[in-house]
Amino acid sequence: MNIFPSPTWLIGCGNMTGALVDGWRSATADFAPVTVVRPSGTPVEGVRTVTSAGQAGPPPRLVVLGFKPQQLGEVAPQLAPYLSAKTIVLSLLAGANAATLRRHFPGAATIVRAMPNLAVAVRRGVTALYSEDAGDTAKAEVSRLFEHLGFGLWTLDEARFGAVGAVAGSGPAYVARFIDALAKGGVARGLSPDTAQAIAVETVYGTGWLAASTRESMDDLARRVASPKGTTEAGLAVLDQDGRLDSLVMEVIDAAAARGTQLGSEVAGSDGLLH
Structure with a gap:
């Protein structure tokens, strides 16, 4: 091709x-x-x-x-x-x-x-x-x-280019950290590290595929999993308390964007070597 x-x-x-x-x-x-x-x-x-x-x-x-x-x-x-x-x-x-x-x-x-x-x-x-x-x-x-x-x-x-970079360019690293945290949760509940990681990876992969296939909102997808007064709802209540997850992710993206701005200043006066 x-x-x-x-x-x-x-x-x-x-x-x-x-x-x-x-x-x-x-x-x-x-x-x-x-x-x-x-x-x-x-x-x-x-x-x-x-x-x-x-x-x-x-x-x-x-x-x-x-x-x-x-x-x-x-x-x-x-x-x-x-x-x-x-x-x-x-x-x-x-x-x-x-x-x-x-x-x-x-x-x-x-x-x-x-x-x-x-x-x-x-x-x-x-x-x-x-x-x-x-x-x-x-x-x-x-x-x-x-x-x-x-x-x-x-x-x-x-500005929009930088916004996409802060979310998508860096995103795989953040998702990898979440997968690792999810796997550690499984290990803490008695799963072997290999099994826990495989389950975490497949869960994130499958959820992403489902979201891309159905085009439904993330709130709707979460509600499909979370039965009233069930186990998932209890976990989501921790994630959603005081907007803690949203706030953390925003802080992460803001840090990446700020570093991008700083890097631009460094690049303007850089003098490196190609290896």
């Missing part, structure tokens, strides 16, 4: 870029137009890998920035001379806003920010997209990449 603009460069291949590659591979994407650029030279299975942009070939139509945000100040001067006026810069760098990216890549055709979450690896991810200057053709090319990895949405501004 041909989904990549030709040529496409992946600059760095850490956790998130690796998750994207896993998802595209699962979708049977043709990696022939793709080159991974990573100084370590560590091979990426099924994808041409080189150690520098100078070895990658003709200027890319699409370049994906997949290194640490703090490395932008060092990487951009090495990369920018190899881009052309037709290049789409697709950034996965948290905190690096469109204006910062444009300053680093003034000659690129288009700057696009993307915030996928880890579930793109299994093609059930959520990806926020934002651009100040992408035309219909560029948007279509970028959308084609993410439509095979789950749910992708273009946001109207960077």
Whole structure:
């Protein structure tokens, strides 16, 4: 399946870029137009890998920035001379806003920010997209990449882009913590750790599938489980007391959003190295 603009460069291949590659591979994407650029030279299975942009070939139509945000100040001067006026810069760098990216890549055709979450690896991810200057053709090319990895949405501004990132981008970590807590509850009631974790994972998976299939509200779904004066209702009363769960989750999301703002300031003055 041909989904990549030709040529496409992946600059760095850490956790998130690796998750994207896993998802595209699962979708049977043709990696022939793709080159991974990573100084370590560590091979990426099924994808041409080189150690520098100078070895990658003709200027890319699409370049994906997949290194640490703090490395932008060092990487951009090495990369920018190899881009052309037709290049789409697709950034996965948290905190690096469109204006910062444009300053680093003034000659690129288009700057696009993307915030996928880890579930793109299994093609059930959520990806926020934002651009100040992408035309219909560029948007279509970028959308084609993410439509095979789950749910992708273009946001109207960077505030909404950040909001999606704070909820969905970080969300798998929060859900993983909840699953772990649910499993620990099972262990405390006598289940083995392996059994408790399997039950917790399947419960969350099944609930998510049910919610996606029925499209009913979360309140309605909870009410379907909670019989009046039953065990589930007793547990929900603890979660719902004084809005404690809602307040905790809001505090978590606010902390992630605040760190995103702080990271943006750090990125603007960063001077890191690409590994």
